[in-house]
Amino acid sequence: MSRPGAGRVPLPLAVPAALAVAFLVLPLVGLLVRAPWSSLGEQLTAPGVGQALRLSLLSATAATAVSLVLGVPLAWVLARSRIRGRTVLRALVTVPLVLPPVVGGVALFLVLGRQGIVGSWLEDAFGITVPFTTAAVVVAQTFVAMPFLVVSVEGALRAADARFEDVAATLGADRWTTFRRVTLPLVAPGVAAGAVLCWARALGEFGATITFAGNFPGTTQTMPTAVYLALQSEPEAAVVLSLVLLAVSLATLLLLRDRWLGRATP
């Protein structure tokens, strides 16, 4: 297995690598060290914290649900259909992956805000205002997180054997039946991984949320925006909230690791 000397790392690589590890891990250690462990239970049950946690979980789950309903079909179109301009379409829908979230928030505001193209129409026709509501939180999180799901599911679809879809067609299944009964079950692990990734991204969403939905406790204040606010007034609460988010992130990572490595190795 190991070549002689395979374990030895040259010094010019070892030093920067060690520094990188320290840089990535130390802040997390700092978080754990500075955590007010004695008053943790008290802090966690403080009304503001519970509220933000509940809203975060709810909105991230709703954003994931919306992403699944819209994103899986989009991934199918990108992977299977032969429509023109597919490459351009793929580039467009993955822009939110690299776009600074705050820019996304501003863009959403321009479209869905009271003066926005869609927003003004929504208000005139239905009396609905989106910005600074819980719905706005879900919209902002979906905008930022859905591309993760789309990219993950599209990859799974491309890797899946399309011949199974031919078989289904020869067995009397139209394309929708084939999608439901063959394609979707085949790519289920990819969809699940994409959904977890999407949920984690939605849970951590900050920039687009605070720009488009604001930071109102009870309606639009999620964990990340609560952390930001708390840091200015009560740093201990910020640390506690951060700990919760860290725990959720680690859990997500473990879940994905299990799925990915468990499925990838026969």
Next chain:
Amino acid sequence: MTLSAQMAVQRGSLALDVAVEVADGEVLAVLGPNGAGKSTLLRVLAGLLPADAGRVAVDGTTWDDDGVHLPPHRRPLGMVFQDALLFPHLSVAENVAFGLRTRGHGRTAARAAADGWLARVGLDGLGGRRPAELSGGQAQRAALARALVGDPALLLLDEPLSALDARTRLTVRAELRRHLAEFAGSTVLVTHDPVDAMALADRVVVVEEGRVVQTGTPTDVGRRPRTDYVARLVGVSLLPGVGEGRTVQLDDGGEVAVAEEVTGPVFAAVRPESVALFLARPVGSPRNVWPLRLAGAVPHGTTVRCELAGAVPLVADVTATAFAELGLAPGSEVWAAVKASEVAVYAR
């Protein structure tokens, strides 16, 4: 005729232009080398690939024509692929019942029909398994049950045996032969294995580079090949020439004595077991004696298949003992003798 098809398809460098007709209960084998367009032909029949031009009709119903394209899921057909391709997320019984469910049969009825077919293909009691738990032969049997359960008008078999190991292939081939005999619809079998074609088909169509080069019964194609590809497949030496009385003047030089009077362009075909080899020129009856050179030799069953080069290129089968006694090595000079009555001769 229940299947009547004629198609032209351009795919990359392949220009497929063929016509096939298959009667009720008939099995047509499409034999050809890789890339000849056999699978393309099946995909067009299944509706998975639209033809550039042509017509497909089954039982008088038009499936493909100018401006007509019945989508694959509306065609009453069954298809078996080389790798079985059972849906991995469904049980074996659910796989077999799949076609009935999509065509509107109730769950219980579909399940009962699936169990019946699993029993018919010898997979009784394995319906609850996952496809991954089946052997290659069992998976291919299940795939056959899945294709036949809906009682299709047309059965398409795409290299159904080539993914199986030699022993399993033998058993599954025999079973497949029995099921095909019981099947009332038309069958198109695509294969590059002449044994499959000989064992399973009523009629053989040989396709090379997108064109039909020979049609006939399996025996006819095996005895009287018309192209080098078929001749090599069935192990016959094919010698094109011109008949002059009881001799054939070969196009590449050389001369073959035959048993009947022939005139005009003909093929002379020599089976490898008809060729006898000698170290010295044999004396006596054979009218065809040629000095040749051994170009190569490979074991072939209990015999050694010898490739002979010279004025009359031949393939000869000699027993391993005889081969050893002759002391032949590549490059050896050898005399080959063939009786005139052993040479098949037929018009080109």
